[in-house]
Structure formats: C-alpha cells, structure tokens
Amino acid sequence: MYKVYGMSASGNCHKVRMVLEALRLPYSWTEIDPGRGQTRTPEFLAMNPNGKVPVLELEPGVWMSESNAIMFYLADGSTLVPSDRMQRARALEWMFFEQYSHEPFIAVARYLHRFHPDPPSQRALAESKREGGDRALTVMEHHLEKRDFLVGPRYTVADIALYAYTHVAGEGGFDLGRYPAVRAWLERVEAQPGYVRMPS
Amino acid sequence: MYKVYGMSASGNCHKVRMVLEALRLPYSWTEIDPGRGQTRTPEFLAMNPNGKVPVLELEPGVWMSESNAIMFYLADGSTLVPSDRMQRARALEWMFFEQYSHEPFIAVARYLHRFHPDPPSQRALAESKREGGDRALTVMEHHLEKRDFLVGPRYTVADIALYAYTHVAGEGGFDLGRYPAVRAWLERVEAQPGYVRMPS
Numbered sequence A, B: 001m002y003k004v005y006g007m008s009a010s011g012n013c014h015k016v017r018m019v020l021e022a023l024r025l026p027y028s029w030t031e032i033d034p035g036r037g038q039t040r041t042p043e044f045l046a047m048n049p050n051g052k053v054p055v056l057e058l059e060p061g062v063w064m065s066e067s068n069a070i071m072f073y074l075a076d077g078s079t080l081v082p083s084d085r086m087q088r089a090r091a092l093e094w095m096f097f098e099q100y101s102h103e104p105f106i107a108v109a110r111y112l113h114r115f116h117p118d119p120p121s122q123r124a125l126a127e128s129k130r131e132g133g134d135r136a137l138t139v140m141e142h143h144l145e146k147r148d149f150l151v152g153p154r155y156t157v158a159d160i161a162l163y164a165y166t167h168v169a170g171e172g173g174f175d176l177g178r179y180p181a182v183r184a185w186l187e188r189v190e191a192q193p194g195y196v197r198m199p200s
Helices: A011-022 A042-047 A067-075 A085-115 A119-128 A130-144 A157-166 A180-190 B011-022 B042-047 B067-075 B085-115 B119-128 B130-144 B157-166 B180-190
Strands: A002-006 A027-031 A055-059 A062-065 B002-006 B027-031 B055-059 B062-065
Touching (some): A002 A011, A011 A085, A042 A055, A062 A067, A067 B085, A085 A119, A085 A130, A085 A157, A085 B062, A085 B085, A119 A130, A130 A157, A130 A180, A157 A180, B011 B067, B011 B085, B011 B157, B042 B055, B067 B085, B085 B130, B085 B157, B119 B130, B130 B180
Parallel strands (some): B002 B027
Antiparallel strands (some): A002 A055, A055 A062, B002 B055, B055 B062
C-alpha cells in the first residue's frame, strides 16, 4: 500500500491525494507540518533530501518526491496520462507551467495570506506575486475558453496539477470572478468520479 | 523540420538544442532576445501565451513551450526517455526538481550577474539566491557520489535538464569546486555522442 507523507492543506500534496482517489488506489496518509520543522528531520531528509512534501513511499525504503512526478508515476498507464506522445507532452507542458509560472505566485501568495505566522508583515511580498499569478490565470482562461479540459478531450493529471492551487487562489487574494472559463473548468474537475475535496 | 525559437545563452533553450543534436534531428534556430521585448510581440505570444523561450515549432501553427516538456516530447521513444515506468517518473522527478529548486536560484543568479543591464544594483538579490542554489547542488552532489547519471545506468533527458544551468553555475557566483561528483558528471555529459557546447 502506498504511504503519503504530506500536508493536507498543501495543493502540491492534495494533487497526490486526488490521483490516488481518482484511481481508487489504497494508501495511508501521514500528516507532516513543514512549519514545525518536520521536513528537516534526518528521517524526512532520508526520504527526500530536498526537504519538501509530498513524499510517496512506494515500498519500505523507496520514495518519490515532486508532486507532478508522483502523479505521473501513479497514473501512467491510466487514462489520466495520455498514451498519445503529443498529448502526453502537452500534459507535461501544463505541469511544468504549473510549477514555474503558477505555483510560485498563487501558492506562495496563499501561503503568505493564510499560513504565515504574521501575514500583515508579508503584505508587500504577497502583493508582488499578484501580477505573475494573474498572468498565469489569464493564460489558463484563454485556453479554457475553447476547451473542457487542459489537454485533449479528457480529464488528465494536467487538470489535477492546475486545479490544486487554482481552486484556492481566492485565499491568496486572487479574484476568480474575473476568470469565468477557469471557474467552469473547476466545476468540471469537481464533477469527476473519485473527486475529493481538500481537507480544511 | 523543427524550428526552435530561443536564446542561445539560455540554459532552458540550450536543453532543446542538446536533445536535437543528441538525436541528430534536423532543425533551424531563430534567435530571440527577451531583453529586447521579442517574447512580448503578438507574433511570439501567438506561439506561447506565457511569453517565454524556448518555443518549438513542430509544424506551421503547432507550437510547444516549457523546455522540459519539449525535451520529453522530442526524446520520447528514444533511450533518452526511459521506457520503464519507474525510471520515467524518476527522470521527471529530477526535471521538476530542476524547474522548482535549481533554476530559480542558479539560473536567476547567473542572469543577474551576467545579463542584467546593471549587475551591481542586483547584488543583494543575486546573493539571496545563493543558499537555495547551493542546496540544489548539494542534493545533486550526494546523489551523484554513487552514480554515473541521475536516473539508472544511462544518460537521459534528466541529465540534460540539470546540465544546462549547472555547467554555467560559476557565472552565477557558485563554486563548483565544492562539488566534485557534480563536476565529474558534467564531464560525463560532455563526453556523450552529439554533445554540443552552449554558444558563447
């Protein structure tokens, strides 16, 4: 059985939960709080020397990190990862977009607003994430105006990767009201079999 | 024939050149200078709405962005992308590590030192990238102490992804002398068939 070491309120960790639930794979979840140093212990660093959640334990002593790689591993061979070479690369294109051009703005703004010990002290930094986050949401909006899902006709790991922090972008101060195609897509994701809400 | 729109001195763009050369695929290269606004023109944004190089044109009107997705697309089916499910995910694990935990420190420090119009004004910002960059190099060093390549016994797209900015980390003020296993691995990458040096 898979073991996940993660923080439930983290979008990166929630991606792994969404894939496990969508594929109905059995797993256990161990809650890890990076804010309390739990990703810096020798035990955790043995699992991921980069000191980040989520970590997937495949079997005792075999671990994988990087949320999007974990998703690709778990879903490879299922409909969540396209079998067509071009569509598979398109899914990765969106997943790399997510980690470089979306998460560092939207997830970081959310962290500073909601999880930082002293959010008012972080207002200027959080504000500096606004333009990049809105640019990422605008790229998604234009793409989704003409499509139901990010890649091809089906729900894939790319949708899960982008859903994770987009659906809680409001917690980072972003106004999803400005992105109607994104909001309609969020609802389509939430209607998928096995969809699981982020624990609050 | 593939067309690349890229900046030769960019590690992200050089990854694409390295894969094309390693696979001996014919391509043309159009030099794009983001510093002169060439990624913000309507023509460029039609190719990549996110306004970043590299862009690969697969055929007229069909474009792909995100360096690591482009590499995966070009090399899928070759030995540069492992066919084994676990090793394929391991390659992606390193490629996501590269985009999130390596490039934003090492490539950005190099940019600020070497390409910014006024490097001295950027010294504090460049210095703030030091700790994260050294952490990424340390993760690589420990991994490569026991291995020839990042994933399994062979050279893969993961090696190219990490080589791109690691081999020029010195230009960002990082001391590769502290990372002997990384340096030995850089030499192994440079000994691969079809290896091409970054244009100076």
